[in-house]
């Protein structure tokens with residue numbers, strides 16, 4: 001039977017990346033996407049912006065919406081201090097299965113909890129079922145029409161505190177117009193756009209960093 005792109009991406013990681021070395025896993029996936037097959041990972045250019053936001057936030061509790069193959073999961077987890085943890089949500093079981101293997105190959109599995117399910121169902125369970133108080137950082141990279149409803153849901157569930165950071169991928173391409181309008185015009189957020197490019201291309205894209213003001 002035909003393999004899928006995520007399966008081929010995992011194969012490249014297991015063949016070329018050094019076990020337990022997150023940077024090696026990231027480099028292998030970026031090389032695979034440049035030389036073999038494009039895949040919707042945040043990539044190395046926007047990834048460097050992600051790295052700088054993670055390190056300056058120095059988060060204890062991180063939420064990622066949309067794991068896909070685990071590229072940004074590994075990238076974020078590799079920068080977290082020992083006691084910090086990253087919860088990542090993925091509703092496609094095939095992607096989740098691949099991501100778990102990528103995360104384990106990188107050796108960051110102790111900092112990551114991959115939960116299979118839809119963000120709309122799981123966000124309301126974060127406090128009671130996952131023992132979360134609030135998130136210091138949220139990375140949004142799932143279906144683009146879910147960014148706004150899930151942000152409002154996180155507000156309603158009391159998962160954001162004064163100073164919580166939302167970092168959203170693809171605010172230009174594919175684009176998240178309703179989300180951008182909300183975080184840029186709501187008095188509850190201080191927003192900043194980081195201009196970049198769609199992963200592995202010269203097309204403009206960017207990340208939007210929004211600080212929740214309480």
Ligand SMILES: Cc1ccc(Cc2cc(O)c(O)c(C(=O)NC/C=C/[C@H]3O[C@@H](n4cnc5c(N)ncnc54)[C@H](O)[C@@H]3O)c2)cc1
Nearest residue numbers: 040066068089090091092095117118119141142143173174
């Ligand atoms: C026109 C066009 C097309 C594609 C691109 C290129 C491009 C570039 C990018 O960086 C992109 O992030 C994307 C993109 O579409 N990302 C969607 C990513 C989804 C992943 O998240 C999962 N998921 C989706 N909704 C949920 C949800 N509620 N709860 C839990 N998991 C969810 C899915 O199962 C996938 O694992 C596309 C650019 C322009």
Ligand SMILES: [Mg+2]
Nearest residue numbers: 042141169170
């Ligand atoms: Mg993306």
